[in-house]
Amino acid sequence: MSHAARATATFDGMMPDDLIPHIAAHANEAGLQVEERDTSLIVTVSLAKVALERAPSSLKVRIDAEDAAALQNIRDYLLYILDHVAPGLVASGAWQGDFARNRLPLNFCTATVRSVRRVAPNFLRVALNCADTKRLTEERGMHFSLLLPPKERRPVWPQLDGNGRTVWPKDADQLHRAVYTFVDLDPSRECFTFDVFEHDGGRATTWARTAQPGDIVGISGPGSGDFPAGKDILMAGDETALPAIRRILAQSSADRSGHVLLEVGSEEDVCDMPRPGGIDLTWLVRNRGETLWDRLATAVLPQGPDRYVWIAAEKELVRKAKARFRDTLGVGAAEGYFAYYWEA
Ligand SMILES: Cc1cc2nc3c(=O)[nH]c(=O)nc-3n(C[C@H](O)[C@H](O)[C@H](O)COP(=O)(O)OP(=O)(O)OC[C@H]3O[C@@H](n4cnc5c(N)ncnc54)[C@H](O)[C@@H]3O)c2cc1C
Incomplete structure (x- = not known):
C-alpha cells in the first residue's frame, strides 16, 4: 500500500484506563486487522493504517x-x-x-434518477445519472451509501468542517442512509445502476417505488468490500447480498471453484447467475422451509491453502456464521468476510 496522505494528532486530557483495549474491541468487532500492545494499537484497513500511542494523559495518533x-x-x-x-x-x-476542510466530503456526490424498472418479482433496478461515475468506477469498493433527503424539504448535504471532519445534517434535515451494491457503472454515459430488494417497512423500498426521473439523492462512496481472493x-x-455475489461470480476467473x-x-426469486463451471450454486427457498443457517451450520470449509469464506446476510445469521467459521474452524482474517447487510 502506498501512503500518499498522512494526518497526525495529539489529544490531551482525562482518558479512561481501558482506552486502547476499548478501541481494539471496536476494531475487532468490525473485522479489522488489529495489533494490540499495552499502550499502543495499530489498526490496518484496506487503504489505510492507524497507529495509536497512549501516555498517562495524552494520546498520539498517526494515520497513513x-x-x-x-x-x-x-x-x-x-x-x-x-467520541x-x-x-x-x-x-x-x-x-x-493532508486533509480537506470546509467543502463537500471527497467521497460525496449527488445523482438524479434516470429510471426505475422491475427486474425480478422483488427487485427494482434504479438507474442514476451521476457526473462522478468515473470516480466511482476508479476508486475501490463494490458498494455505496444512498442518502435520501427528507421529503418536501430542500436537501442539506454533509459537509467537512474546519477540522476536516464530516458533519452530517441533523433533525429535520437528517438524511436516510442505506447501503447498496453497484450493478453496472457506465462512465461514458455518466450513469450507474443498482438493485433494490423490496421489503416491508423499507424507506429505500418506498423511495424506489415512487422515484421520478430528476429526483435528487446523495451518494457516499464507493467503499466497504473488495472482490474476495481465494481459488476455492x-x-x-x-437477497441483499445477491447483487454482490453476482458481481463477484461475474468477475471470478474460470478456474475458481467452490459452493454458493x-x-x-x-x-x-430464483434467477440466472453467471459463474465459473467449478462453482456449485444452491438456492434455499424460505417458503419451502429452507434457510441458509441449516446449510451453513454443517457446511465444510473450502479445501486447499487458497480458500475464502464470504458471508453476508441478516445480522444474527452472520454472527453465528462468524463464530463457527472464524472462531471454531479457524478461518483467518485474510481468508474470510463476514458482514451483516441488514438487521431484523
Ligand atoms: C455492504 C452492503 C451492501 C448491500 N447491498 C444491497 C443491495 O445491493 N441491494 C439491497 O436491496 N440491499 C443491499 N444491502 C442491504 C440494505 O442496505 C438494507 O436492507 C437496508 O436496511 C435497506 O434500507 P431501507 O431504507 O430499505 O430499510 P431501513 O429503513 O434500514 O429498515 C426498515 C425496516 O426494514 C427491515 N429490513 C431491512 N432490510 C431488510 C431485508 N432485507 N429484509 C427484511 N426486512 C428488512 C429493518 O429490519 C427495519 O425494520 C446492502 C447492505 C450492505 C451493508
Whole structure:
C-alpha cells in the first residue's frame, strides 16, 4: 500500500484506563486487522493504517492512507469511535496533515434518477445519472451509501468542517442512509445502476417505488468490500447480498471453484447467475422451509491453502456464521468476510 496522505494528532486530557483495549474491541468487532500492545494499537484497513500511542494523559495518533479520500474515511471512523470511548477527548486534538476542510466530503456526490424498472418479482433496478461515475468506477469498493433527503424539504448535504471532519445534517434535515451494491457503472454515459430488494417497512423500498426521473439523492462512496481472493470459495447470502455475489461470480476467473448458497423468499426469486463451471450454486427457498443457517451450520470449509469464506446476510445469521467459521474452524482474517447487510 502506498501512503500518499498522512494526518497526525495529539489529544490531551482525562482518558479512561481501558482506552486502547476499548478501541481494539471496536476494531475487532468490525473485522479489522488489529495489533494490540499495552499502550499502543495499530489498526490496518484496506487503504489505510492507524497507529495509536497512549501516555498517562495524552494520546498520539498517526494515520497513513493511500489517498485523501481513504484518509477522510478512516479519520471520520476514528473520531466517531473516540467520541464513543472517551467523550470530550476529540475537542482537545490538534490535527496536522493532508486533509480537506470546509467543502463537500471527497467521497460525496449527488445523482438524479434516470429510471426505475422491475427486474425480478422483488427487485427494482434504479438507474442514476451521476457526473462522478468515473470516480466511482476508479476508486475501490463494490458498494455505496444512498442518502435520501427528507421529503418536501430542500436537501442539506454533509459537509467537512474546519477540522476536516464530516458533519452530517441533523433533525429535520437528517438524511436516510442505506447501503447498496453497484450493478453496472457506465462512465461514458455518466450513469450507474443498482438493485433494490423490496421489503416491508423499507424507506429505500418506498423511495424506489415512487422515484421520478430528476429526483435528487446523495451518494457516499464507493467503499466497504473488495472482490474476495481465494481459488476455492464458500459464499452465502440472502437477497441483499445477491447483487454482490453476482458481481463477484461475474468477475471470478474460470478456474475458481467452490459452493454458493443463496437464500430467497420464493421460487419466483430464483434467477440466472453467471459463474465459473467449478462453482456449485444452491438456492434455499424460505417458503419451502429452507434457510441458509441449516446449510451453513454443517457446511465444510473450502479445501486447499487458497480458500475464502464470504458471508453476508441478516445480522444474527452472520454472527453465528462468524463464530463457527472464524472462531471454531479457524478461518483467518485474510481468508474470510463476514458482514451483516441488514438487521431484523
Ligand atoms: C455492504 C452492503 C451492501 C448491500 N447491498 C444491497 C443491495 O445491493 N441491494 C439491497 O436491496 N440491499 C443491499 N444491502 C442491504 C440494505 O442496505 C438494507 O436492507 C437496508 O436496511 C435497506 O434500507 P431501507 O431504507 O430499505 O430499510 P431501513 O429503513 O434500514 O429498515 C426498515 C425496516 O426494514 C427491515 N429490513 C431491512 N432490510 C431488510 C431485508 N432485507 N429484509 C427484511 N426486512 C428488512 C429493518 O429490519 C427495519 O425494520 C446492502 C447492505 C450492505 C451493508
